[in-house]
Amino acid sequence: MKRFGQFSHILASAALALSTVLSVGGLSSTAVKAADFLGNEAVYGETGICSDQRVLKTIVSRFSYQVTHVPNLPMVEISAFSDVHQKRFEPAQRSSEITRHYCAATAMLSDGEHRRVLYLIEEGQGFASFGDNVEFCVAGFDRWNVYDSGCRVLR
Numbered sequence: 001m002k003r004f005g006q007f008s009h010i011l012a013s014a015a016l017a018l019s020t021v022l023s024v025g026g027l028s029s030t031a032v033k034a035a036d037f038l039g040n041e042a043v044y045g046e047t048g049i050c051s052d053q054r055v056l057k058t059i060v061s062r063f064s065y066q067v068t069h070v071p072n073l074p075m076v077e078i079s080a081f082s083d084v085h086q087k088r089f090e091p092a093q094r095s096s097e098i099t100r101h102y103c104a105a106t107a108m109l110s111d112g113e114h115r116r117v118l119y120l121i122e123e124g125q126g127f128a129s130f131g132d133n134v135e136f137c138v139a140g141f142d143r144w145n146v147y148d149s150g151c152r153v154l155r
Contacts, residue, residue, distance in 0.1 A: 049121055050103035051084045058134045059119060070143050080108040081117070087155070099123040102154065107138060115139045118154035
């Protein structure tokens with residue numbers, strides 16, 4: 001019986017972790033407007049994972065959070081992406097390394113402006129190692145230079 005009690009504790013912890021991942025990862029019941037991808041590739045077409053709709057929706061959601069919570073940024077949304085392409089690919093050479101995709105696109109904002117977006121996808125590096133980690137920088141919106149001047153870190 002002691003083993004069963006430990007097993008149910010593990011299941012409860014796993015269920016809590018999964019619900020946290022789903023709510024933190026933007027899969028909660030809150031509606032998020034998705035930007036349109038203006039291209040004719042399939043989800044993993046010529047641009048690979050860079051044009052994956054989950055990745056682009058993550059950028060849209062986090063950008064919306066950023067402009068809402070960082071002072072003195074214009075209140076705009078990403079309405080569409082174009083010119084999505086992979087700039088660099090760094091495959092993992094050993095199991096201890098991380099596969100990275102460096103991508104770029106043009107974001108069309110709700111105010112009509114077009115901005116360059118640089119983003120990095122790290123495979124298997126999402127919350128608690130579920131899914132992929134996405135880091136992004138929209139030109140002109142990195143007020144605190146998290147990614148250095150002109151989004152240099154993600155180039």
